Amino acid sequence: MQRIFSVFILMCCYVLTACAQTVNTSNPVSLKLPAGFTATVVADKLGRARHIAVNSNGDVYVKLERLKDGKGIIRLRDTNGDGVADEQFAFGNYGGTGIAISNGYLYASSDNDVFRYKFNAKNEIENADAPERIVKDLLNKRQHASKSITLDGKGFIYVNIGAPSNACQEQDRTAGSPGQMPCPILATAGGIWQFKIDKLDQTYGDGVRYATGLRNVVGLDWNTTANELYVTQHGRDQLNTLHPALFNDAQNAELPAEEFFIAKKGMDFGWPYCYYDGIQKKKVQSPEYGGDGKKEGDCGTKEQPLVAFPAHWGPNALLFYNGDKFGTKYKNGAFIAFHGSWNRAPLKQGGFNVVFVPMKDGKPNGDYEIFADDFAGGEENLTPSKAKHRPCGLAMGADGSIYISDDQGGTVWKIVYTGK
Amino acid sequence: MNKFLLIGSITVASVLMSFTITQPNLPASMQRGKKVYDTYCLTCHQMDGAGVPRMNPPLIKTTYVLGDKKKLINIILKGFNESVEINGDYFDNPMPAQPQLTDVQIADVLTYVRNSFGNRASMVTVVEVKTERTKLKKK
Numbered sequence: 001m002q003r004i005f006s007v008f009i010l011m012c013c014y015v016l017t018a019c020a021q022t023v024n025t026s027n028p029v030s031l032k033l034p035a036g037f038t039a040t041v042v043a044d045k046l047g048r049a050r051h052i053a054v055n056s057n058g059d060v061y062v063k064l065e066r067l068k069d070g071k072g073i074i075r076l077r078d079t080n081g082d083g084v085a086d087e088q089f090a091f092g093n094y095g096g097t098g099i100a101i102s103n104g105y106l107y108a109s110s111d112n113d114v115f116r117y118k119f120n121a122k123n124e125i126e127n128a129d130a131p132e133r134i135v136k137d138l139l140n141k142r143q144h145a146s147k148s149i150t151l152d153g154k155g156f157i158y159v160n161i162g163a164p165s166n167a168c169q170e171q172d173r174t175a176g177s178p179g180q181m182p183c184p185i186l187a188t189a190g191g192i193w194q195f196k197i198d199k200l201d202q203t204y205g206d207g208v209r210y211a212t213g214l215r216n217v218v219g220l221d222w223n224t225t226a227n228e229l230y231v232t233q234h235g236r237d238q239l240n241t242l243h244p245a246l247f248n249d250a251q252n253a254e255l256p257a258e259e260f261f262i263a264k265k266g267m268d269f270g271w272p273y274c275y276y277d278g279i280q281k282k283k284v285q286s287p288e289y290g291g292d293g294k295k296e297g298d299c300g301t302k303e304q305p306l307v308a309f310p311a312h313w314g315p316n317a318l319l320f321y322n323g324d325k326f327g328t329k330y331k332n333g334a335f336i337a338f339h340g341s342w343n344r345a346p347l348k349q350g351g352f353n354v355v356f357v358p359m360k361d362g363k364p365n366g367d368y369e370i371f372a373d374d375f376a377g378g379e380e381n382l383t384p385s386k387a388k389h390r391p392c393g394l395a396m397g398a399d400g401s402i403y404i405s406d407d408q409g410g411t412v413w414k415i416v417y418t419g420k
Numbered sequence: 421m422n423k424f425l426l427i428g429s430i431t432v433a434s435v436l437m438s439f440t441i442t443q444p445n446l447p448a449s450m451q452r453g454k455k456v457y458d459t460y461c462l463t464c465h466q467m468d469g470a471g472v473p474r475m476n477p478p479l480i481k482t483t484y485v486l487g488d489k490k491k492l493i494n495i496i497l498k499g500f501n502e503s504v505e506i507n508g509d510y511f512d513n514p515m516p517a518q519p520q521l522t523d524v525q526i527a528d529v530l531t532y533v534r535n536s537f538g539n540r541a542s543m544v545t546v547v548e549v550k551t552e553r554t555k556l557k558k559k
Contacts, residue, residue: 142501142512142514145512173514175520176520342466342472383467383468384473384475385471385472385473390473
């Protein structure tokens, strides 16, 4: 009996240490930031924290991809001003990615629909359990299904509808399968759609296909200086495995570039027919459409990127910084959160960081630099499954700080400038 | 306690023995299987078989990898694109069919997967692959 008891105690210890270890491993890593910046963990272990939005009173709204305790949105409130959330309130019965605040409303998306909630004068949501559905029945075929959103403040909301495909082949991601001509996906996906903010139950017929030829945009933001929409596209995968005669592993790891665009009404960015080669610095034809890595075809007529980033990094959020607290260098520049790559394998993965692009008058004004790094938690964790955190959302607070969310560890950080 | 331990280790030993006796070609098949994996599977399921969260599932101790071999063979022959839970999660990418792989390549790669990344399970044989492929052709 005693023996069994001691075994029992031993087992308990084992279980306890195992639990303690899991807690340890999901503890936030210390981020690498430029001198003068500090990061505070606002909250962690929230689940799949995708995009975030900050209200004028400092409340942070986090959209969860998968429900946590039956809820898909978490409001974080810091009541004593130490940067750490001490109150959480959860609502919304759908998972998803998109969330934004504009003119007294909170907007949030599932992978099919877009909803909105009204704030009252005290910055509390009036209809947490009964939002208005403003957009419904958007294409959701699992792949690239997240519906990122942003607003122009002038009555319109912009919704990304990602292509449920890699390169519009007849058989997706299948070696030897030809590209469909024309690509039928572009009628209902592979672009940005514009809807009104105040009309219920809009769907394809009610909206405008605002920009097309975008494989999958997860990061998008309205730039108030340029008064235009900007987006970041996830470039195609698998040039090497689908076309081994044309591309080797090393080439695939660097092709195609992830692209940062200005997206004006009516623009076409070329997917699936073209991709951007960041080494040749031009758009070339996709091999599914007759390309060989060099042929340009009519790809020169497609919109070119403002900035080309390393392949497969996965730009999941875009934020224009129009605050004053970071100094002139950062004013009106763009932050881009990179989720971290998988398709660079078997070569070393990359991304898992937040990049800054200096900008002036809506145009890049200097080279991009890595602003926040080491979300993965060390070189040994530089893979999508091992990374402790994967940056996914960005937002600016009314106090000029920025927030970064992560859908792997479920952490939200607040970044402030304390230097001089 | 000791008795249980003894019986336990005898069972384990005999299972291991039967494993090596009935699987004489395991090392060779594993070696060939790794090459197939690196070329046709690694990009999605990754070097360590851990996959990509929410996109491509892990191949570590899943019911598919360790379970019914017929089903497993068919995943390679027909591809896989269903909203199913795998190790507690859902994965959004489609897996392409890879019927262009030979029976030997499929047997080798599945044997490799079933005995790598912490997995341990019986080999998949060329005859088993052939049988499933023939069934598909008849349909």
